[in-house]
Amino acid sequence: MPKDELEKVKISGAPLERGKEYGTQLKGRIGEFVEYLLGEFGEPENSDDDLLAHSEKYIPFIKDYSAEIYDELRGIAKGSGRKLEEIVMLTLHEERRSFSELAQSCTTFAVTGRGTKDGSNLMGQTWDITPDLCENADPFLLEVEREAGPDFISYTYPGMMAGAGLNDEGIAINWNSVPRLSFDYGVPTYVIIESVLNQDKIGDAISTVLQAKRAGCFNFVIGGEEEIYSIEATPEGSETIYSRKSIGHANHYVSDKFRFEQNLDQAGGRASASSTVRHNRINRLMEENWGEIDLELLQEFTRDHVNFPQSICRHPEPTGEDEQGYISCATWIMNSDKKEWWIANGPACENEFKQLCDF
Numbered sequence: 001m002p003k004d005e006l007e008k009v010k011i012s013g014a015p016l017e018r019g020k021e022y023g024t025q026l027k028g029r030i031g032e033f034v035e036y037l038l039g040e041f042g043e044p045e046n047s048d049d050d051l052l053a054h055s056e057k058y059i060p061f062i063k064d065y066s067a068e069i070y071d072e073l074r075g076i077a078k079g080s081g082r083k084l085e086e087i088v089m090l091t092l093h094e095e096r097r098s099f100s101e102l103a104q105s106c107t108t109f110a111v112t113g114r115g116t117k118d119g120s121n122l123m124g125q126t127w128d129i130t131p132d133l134c135e136n137a138d139p140f141l142l143e144v145e146r147e148a149g150p151d152f153i154s155y156t157y158p159g160m161m162a163g164a165g166l167n168d169e170g171i172a173i174n175w176n177s178v179p180r181l182s183f184d185y186g187v188p189t190y191v192i193i194e195s196v197l198n199q200d201k202i203g204d205a206i207s208t209v210l211q212a213k214r215a216g217c218f219n220f221v222i223g224g225e226e227e228i229y230s231i232e233a234t235p236e237g238s239e240t241i242y243s244r245k246s247i248g249h250a251n252h253y254v255s256d257k258f259r260f261e262q263n264l265d266q267a268g269g270r271a272s273a274s275s276t277v278r279h280n281r282i283n284r285l286m287e288e289n290w291g292e293i294d295l296e297l298l299q300e301f302t303r304d305h306v307n308f309p310q311s312i313c314r315h316p317e318p319t320g321e322d323e324q325g326y327i328s329c330a331t332w333i334m335n336s337d338k339k340e341w342w343i344a345n346g347p348a349c350e351n352e353f354k355q356l357c358d359f
Helices: 014-025 027-041 048-056 057-066 069-079 084-093 132-135 189-197 202-210 271-290 293-299
Strands: 009-012 107-112 120-131 140-146 152-156 166-168 174-175 218-223 228-233 238-243 246-249 326-334 338-346 354-358
Touching: 009 014, 009 120, 014 027, 014 069, 027 048, 027 069, 027 084, 027 132, 048 228, 057 084, 057 140, 057 166, 057 189, 069 084, 069 107, 069 189, 084 189, 107 174, 107 228, 107 271, 120 132, 120 174, 120 218, 120 293, 132 326, 152 189, 166 189, 174 189, 189 202, 189 218, 189 238, 189 354, 202 218, 202 228, 202 238, 228 246, 246 271, 271 293, 293 326, 293 338
Parallel strands: 009 140
Antiparallel strands: 107 120, 107 246, 120 326, 140 152, 152 166, 166 174, 174 218, 218 228, 228 238, 326 338, 338 354
């Protein structure tokens, strides 16, 4: 379960060198996470070699998409003594998970302009995963100092560069899993997330999502110093949603382009009561408090227990002999124009929000 304090790891230098530094510092934990995911992803008919051969097919897409990220991944592999294919497999964590395992995950939110008490751009999410993954992934904070381009801080797993984050230009990204309408060989979701954090303008952050040869499906909530966008995407297409007020999103598509495509029976309950209630609840809370929203009020929203335990503040529940429910492994709020980030290392109702960075 979450610890009281999130560990911070800092790396710097050229891409290959900072990747080596990362891999060296977290060598043991990266190896443990690789072995954990090999066990999670493996099936009776899929050996470790099969999984790594599958991961290898994504490498050319990563290299073409971002030479910088490709060099970082090579560096992580060298520093940790693992195969490049194993490190790439970690970045494929989102694409390899099954429908049912992600049926009731994160809730994201963003509010801007006159919606906030002081005009700040506020955004955040609950990071909802199984207690088993929360324990075995052992998430931490990665501070990245780049030689060229924005520095950033990310919430991530060992061997991965970014799960979500904020950079020193005020570009922030939070996100949700959505129904897997399709898969393809391409750029893994977690690689695209880091690329967003490598950008210094909101337009470039959006473009790096739209221009990617995407491997999977997701919803990104991206903010700059004044703007907020939601991007629902699949390998075949995307829909960009702009708001001058607020955005709340759970685990089903809301754009006309995709919402009629999601087959609820095949989406593992993605648009089940949990996703529907959380989506409606977070949007209602923001609308009813329009103009008065600040850090403290958003913290209160993340403690919301309507439809407990499948609520915004997520708690595990026995759901079957081999299942364990979900938990908010972390909960956070970002102020993208002030470049500040507060995080509760676990469900917000049980953990104190602490400020992590102030660029």
